Amino acid sequence: MTEQPPATGTRRRTLLARYWWVGGLAVAAIVAALAAAFASADPDGLDSVAIQQGFEDARQQPGFSIIPGYVVPGLDGTAATIIAGLVGIAIVFAVMVVVGRLLARRRKRTGGPS
Amino acid sequence: MLRAIVGTIPIGPGPVSLHAPDGFLGPIVAAAMWAVTAVVLAYAVKRTNQTFDERAIPLLGVTAAFVFAGQMFNFQVVGGTSGHLLGGVLAAVLLGPWAATLVMACVVAVQGLVFQDGGLVVMGANIFNMGVIGTLGGFALYAAICRLLGGEERGRLPAAAVAAWVSVVAAAAAMALELGLSGTTDLALALTAMVGIYALIGIGEALVTVAALAFVRLVRPDLLRLRDLRPAAS
Numbered sequence: 167m168t169e170q171p172p173a174t175g176t177r178r179r180t181l182l183a184r185y186w187w188v189g190g191l192a193v194a195a196i197v198a199a200l201a202a203a204f205a206s207a208d209p210d211g212l213d214s215v216a217i218q219q220g221f222e223d224a225r226q227q228p229g230f231s232i233i234p235g236y237v238v239p240g241l242d243g244t245a246a247t248i249i250a251g252l253v254g255i256a257i258v259f260a261v262m263v264v265v266g267r268l269l270a271r272r273r274k275r276t277g278g279p280s
Numbered sequence: 281m282l283r284a285i286v287g288t289i290p291i292g293p294g295p296v297s298l299h300a301p302d303g304f305l306g307p308i309v310a311a312a313m314w315a316v317t318a319v320v321l322a323y324a325v326k327r328t329n330q331t332f333d334e335r336a337i338p339l340l341g342v343t344a345a346f347v348f349a350g351q352m353f354n355f356q357v358v359g360g361t362s363g364h365l366l367g368g369v370l371a372a373v374l375l376g377p378w379a380a381t382l383v384m385a386c387v388v389a390v391q392g393l394v395f396q397d398g399g400l401v402v403m404g405a406n407i408f409n410m411g412v413i414g415t416l417g418g419f420a421l422y423a424a425i426c427r428l429l430g431g432e433e434r435g436r437l438p439a440a441a442v443a444a445w446v447s448v449v450a451a452a453a454a455m456a457l458e459l460g461l462s463g464t465t466d467l468a469l470a471l472t473a474m475v476g477i478y479a480l481i482g483i484g485e486a487l488v489t490v491a492a493l494a495f496v497r498l499v500r501p502d503l504l505r506l507r508d509l510r511p512a513a514s
Contacts, residue, residue, distance in 0.1 A: 186500060190342030194349040201353035206362035210354055211481055212298050212455060214361040215473045219465045226303035226399065234396040236352060251352055254390060258344040261386050266337035266379075269329045 191259060198251025202236075202244045298366065298410050298455055299391060302399030306462035313458065314404030320412050321385055327378035333509035336375065343371050344383045346492070351387065355484050363481030366451060368414015369422060369444040370489045373436070374496070376507045377419040384411025405458055409451045418447035436497075436504075437490050444489040445482040452478030 209217060216222040233239070236250040305313070332340075350365035357363050367387075371380035388407045391397040398406045422443035429435030456474040460467025496503050 186503075187338035187342050190338070191345055194342070194345035197346065197349035198352055201349065205352065205354040205364075206356040208354070208356065208360050208362045210362040210364060211357075211452065211474065211477045212300065214477060215465075215470065216304070218473060219469055221304070221459070221465045224303040224464055225301045228302065228396045228399065231396050232394050236395055236397070247352075250395065251349060254348050254352075254395065255345040257390050257394065258348045258383075258386055259341040261390070262344040262383060263337055263341040265382060265386070266332065266334070266340045269325065270332045270334040270337060271329070 191255065194255050195252060198255060199248050202247035202251060298451055299388075299398030299406055300402045300409075300455065300458075302401045304399075304462070304464055305402045305405055305458050306464070307401075309458050309462045310401050310405060313402070313408055317385075317404040317408045317412065320381065320408070320416070324378045324381040324385075328382060331376070331510065332379055333506065335509055336379070336506040339374060339503055339506050340379060340383065343374050343380070344386055347371055347383060348387050348390070350488060351391070357477065357480045357484070361477055363478070363484055365485055365488050366410045366414055366448055367489075368411055369418040369440060369447050369485075370492055372415040372419035373422060373440055373489075373493060374503070374507060377415050380415040380419070381411055384415055387411075405455075409454045409458075413451045413454060414444075414447035417450060418443040421446055436493060440489050440493055441486040444486040445479075448478050448482035448485045449475055452481075 208214075213222070216225075228234075231239075233250050233253065236247050236254075238246045238249045238253075241249065347365070347367035347370070350367050352364070354362040354364045368380065368384050371383045374380070375383065385407045388398060388403065388410060392400055392403050392406070422439045425439035425442055426432045426435035429439065432439075452474040453471060456467065456470035459465050459470045464470075493504075
């Protein structure tokens with residue numbers, strides 16, 4: 167899993183260096199799949215306090231629903247949540263790449279690091 | 281029908297954690313938090329535009345993906361309560377505080393808009409609590425601890441662990457304060473309960489943050505230097 171030595175396999179190293187983000191997305195997808203399969207179904211921190219202190223009733227339902235509760239409508243079980251997770255990962259990745267492209271300016275690569 | 285049930289009872293992965301639904305905060309508190317968050321985001325856009333290097337764009341996307349996935353994973357803490365990663369400190373260590381703030385805002389916005397996790401009226405508060413506190417406050421603490429420990433190389437993991445834990449407890453305290461100011465519940469009660477639970481959840485945050493940074497350092501240490509790339513001109 168370590169990096170290739172710089173002297174050899176330049177082409178492969180370039181590809182790895184360029185497309186490492188595919189591996190990064192795969193790690194995120196695995197985390198989402200594990201979450202779908204094994205995550206605790208107990209109410210978490212804030213919700214637990216809301217139930218305990220009796221203000222859970224203050225919750226207002228949103229006036230719309232797309233993929234509520236990380237369960238794709240029409241599917242059930244773990245698959246519905248895995249797909250929801252993949253959809254979410256794809257959306258936030260795409261949004262941030264677009265944001266990055268809009269904000270980051272092209273740099274002159276004159277003797278900078280790496 | 282099923283959708284209605286799923287909507288009312290938080291079941292399965294990623295119920296609410298620090299994602300306040302609409303109704304938990306009063307209109308004045310919600311509006312004030314939106315105002316603060318909007319100003320921070322506007323400044324974050326400006327700073328990112330000045331300093332963000334295009335070579336870090338893939339890391340920007342992957343960090344957002346990982347934070348989103350991590351927030352889905354509710355781990356058990358104590359008797360009937362779970363918690364999940366926030367990821368603000370992790371994002372800030374990888375990307376710097378300003379780009380990380382945009383990542384956290386993006387994740388919380390997508391959770392609210394697409395997954396009905398967290399309300400829209402209270403989204404300003406949610407972005408502030410789960411994002412800004414970790415990315416700005418947490419990162420400032422991280423940088424200070426790194427300096428104390430003699431540099432980022434040596435201080436990275438312990439500093440990230442402490443900053444991650446503190447950011448989660450601070451986020452919980454902020455949430456409690458907002459609930460108390462809204463009159464939703466008693467401030468002192470909310471503070472005690474929230475800080476108590478999130479002091480435990482924060483340990484999970486510290487572990488995941490350290491593990492993720494150690495993993496990146498092991499497989500792609502060069503990614504840890506993307507944050508500080510600067511254009512030759514500035």
